[in-house]
Amino acid sequence: MMELTRKSDYxxxxxxxxxxxxxxxxxxxxxxAAAVDVPPTFLAKIFQQxxxxxxxxxxxxxxxxxxxxxxxxxxxxxEVVEAVEGPIIPNRCVATPSDCDRSGICTxxxxxxxxxxxxxxxLAGVTLKDLATKE
Amino acid sequence: MMELTRKSDYxxxxxxxxxxxxxxxxxxxxxxAAAVDVPPTFLAKIFQQxxxxxxxxxxxxxxxxxxxxxxxxxxxxxEVVEAVEGPIIPNRCVATPSDCDRSGICTxxxxxxxxxxxxxxxLAGVTLKDLATKE
DNA sequence: CCTAATAAGATATAAATTGTCTTTTTAGGG
DNA sequence: CCCTAAAAAGACAATTTATATCTTATTAGG
Numbered sequence: 001m002m003e004l005t006r007k008s009d010y011x012x013x014x015x016x017x018x019x020x021x022x023x024x025x026x027x028x029x030x031x032x033a034a035a036v037d038v039p040p041t042f043l044a045k046i047f048q049q050x051x052x053x054x055x056x057x058x059x060x061x062x063x064x065x066x067x068x069x070x071x072x073x074x075x076x077x078x079e080v081v082e083a084v085e086g087p088i089i090p091n092r093c094v095a096t097p098s099d100c101d102r103s104g105i106c107t108x109x110x111x112x113x114x115x116x117x118x119x120x121x122x123l124a125g126v127t128l129k130d131l132a133t134k135e
Numbered sequence: 136m137m138e139l140t141r142k143s144d145y146x147x148x149x150x151x152x153x154x155x156x157x158x159x160x161x162x163x164x165x166x167x168a169a170a171v172d173v174p175p176t177f178l179a180k181i182f183q184q185x186x187x188x189x190x191x192x193x194x195x196x197x198x199x200x201x202x203x204x205x206x207x208x209x210x211x212x213x214e215v216v217e218a219v220e221g222p223i224i225p226n227r228c229v230a231t232p233s234d235c236d237r238s239g240i241c242t243x244x245x246x247x248x249x250x251x252x253x254x255x256x257x258l259a260g261v262t263l264k265d266l267a268t269k270e
Numbered sequence: 271c272c273t274a275a276t277a278a279g280a281t282a283t284a285a286a287t288t289g290t291c292t293t294t295t296t297a298g299g300g
Numbered sequence: 301c302c303c304t305a306a307a308a309a310g311a312c313a314a315t316t317t318a319t320a321t322c323t324t325a326t327t328a329g330g
Contacts, residue, residue, distance in 0.1 A: 060326070
């Protein structure tokens with residue numbers, strides 16, 4: 001339970017790297033991937049998702065690359081994780097409570113809700129600015 | 136991220152069922168599995184694990200079956216989940232910090248520690264007695 | 271129009287999940 | 301003693317998810 005996927009880990013590395021750089025410049029995917037030690041083709045997929053959601057902006061063609069879509073202090077770790085993995089759901093019954101309807105009431109359900117809340121609270125309390133390491 | 140496996144869900148159903156019954160009696164695996172709607176062979180594997188860890192006691196042969204290994208108020212949900220899935224590890228770097236040693240210090244690491252602590256805290260605060268629904 | 275770069279989609283491989291099946295061991299009862 | 305009822309243990313199988321890679325298309329600049 002609870003294990004982050006590689007994809008999310010890679011995603012965080014990549015976007016935190018951007019957050020630690022001057023935000024108005026464009027960075028090559030290949031350079032980012034090399035800097036954070038992630039397979040470039042995999043990071044490309046991740047950043048494509050991010051781009052659709054506005055977390056990063058992409059520019060094609062010569063001189064293209066990626067930059068952060070918003071200021072680092074306005075992007076939370078929760079947003080990043082959920083952008084990659086979808087909503088944080090400790091158990092399927094949290095997403096679709098009808099799954100829980102064995103025997104009328106499920107006593108465990110409220111516990112998963114609390115787990116979800118606590119995890120979201122922690123992740124929502126950290127921004128990319130907090131995570132970015134300026135060099 | 137964070138999704139409980141079926142195995143854990145089944146495990147919880149099974150052991151909570153036991154916790155809701157008179158604790159000094161023995162229950163057939165096949166009956167438990169039918170009552171909580173879990174494949175019997177799968178639940179068997181889970182209860183074998185539980186048995187090794189003392190969460191349940193097993194009895195073989197005629198008249199055999201399973202009962203809780205300890206009183207319901209002394210078994211936490213955390214124990215049950217970790218008995219099935221192993222320790223709660225939001226990211227591999229929490230288990231093996233050496234993984235985290237890209238670029239000296241990893242700023243995200245402490246966040247995963249906090250996530251781990253919060254999840255454990257919630258789950259440790261709930262016992263099987265709390266979850267058991269007496270009929 | 272040529273080149274540099276991302277976008278999109280198809281495909282491939284490996285690992286984990288979710289089981290099942292068979293054989294063995296243990297225990298009780300006639 | 302057998303015979304039967306039950307769990308224990310281990311091997312095996314199917315499905316799904318994770319982890320990529322490859323190819324082709326699109327976009328932009330010079």
